[in-house]
Amino acid sequence: KLALPPTHSEPDPVASDGGRSVGAEEEAGAVALCPQAKVPEQSEAMKKDLQHLSREERRRRRRATAKYRTAHATRERILVEAFNMACAELRKLLPTLPPDKKLSKIEILRLAICYISYLNHVLDV
Template identity: 70%
Template sequence: MDSSNYYFNYSQQQNNFNNNQQFNFDPEYLKKLSKAERRKQRRATPKYRTMHASRERIRVESFNNAFAKLRTLLPTLPVNKKLSKIEILRISIAYINYLDNLLTL
């Protein structure tokens, strides 16, 4: 099977899956469901998934911005060295301990 045919079949399967998903919002049906089942039904809607993805993107962006801001406060050599998040945290801890020792002298 060539790759173009594979992607076409995969895309077609995804469309069939999305078209076959049915969400029953009948009040009588919803009353019969447990709280967890209602939550699962609500979270399966396309609107919920897109909103959740949007919130997650915003959360990750603010998380990365916080690390970038923290990185600007840390003294490192070379100055523009790219640090991982764990390196930023470890250097931050060491720097805080160093500043604490300076204050206690």
Template identity: 80%
Template sequence: MTLSPDPTEPAALPWEQPNTRERLGSLVVSECEAASAEEDTRVRVRVRSRSLSLSLSREEKRRRRRTSANYRSAHATRERVRVEAFNVAFGDLRRLLPILPPDKKLSKIEILKLAMCYISYLNHVLDA
């Protein structure tokens, strides 16, 4: 809103125009209303985003949590620890198996197959 004189009235300074106080008062009121409407919009947006986060399903919340960098980093660390424990267990099993030569490198599936055969052999020895 501008404070220029009406084009139909003779040119005069704003403070010389009739009803100047009313015009200035309405200007201030309309600016305050616009500001409060803007704040209301921000509040509504915040409330909607909160209600949106509250209305997410469990699966959607889980998906959002899993996409965070902290979650991925922690998950990668847990996975490394799990794989290391898995490899240690295979190494322990490998040392218990009688294999010639003892320094021969075996795959995990070979270790499992040899363990099955060795257990079967031990059962046969106990039964005899």
């Protein structure tokens, strides 16, 4: 069972882009790469607000960003482990010679496609 990682519940820190403001070109690039992604625009008031933050407040925002990155890395690691386990399970179902031959993930997927096609052909005949 593959579950998508939950979205983080912390407010999106403005400093997540390293403190720079997001330009129109970057927003367009983000939308072009992932049409579902929406990049919120910063209002002038938010930009001015950031300029007046104390050093401690900026550090707090960076820490929140680091917490988010750590949580994201943990979710990503769990997802990769689940994918690796699924590949291992799929590998056990595929016939190869020799039976214990080590296959890469892409080889496992391609062999699975061929094997399923073969089984469909056998059932159709």
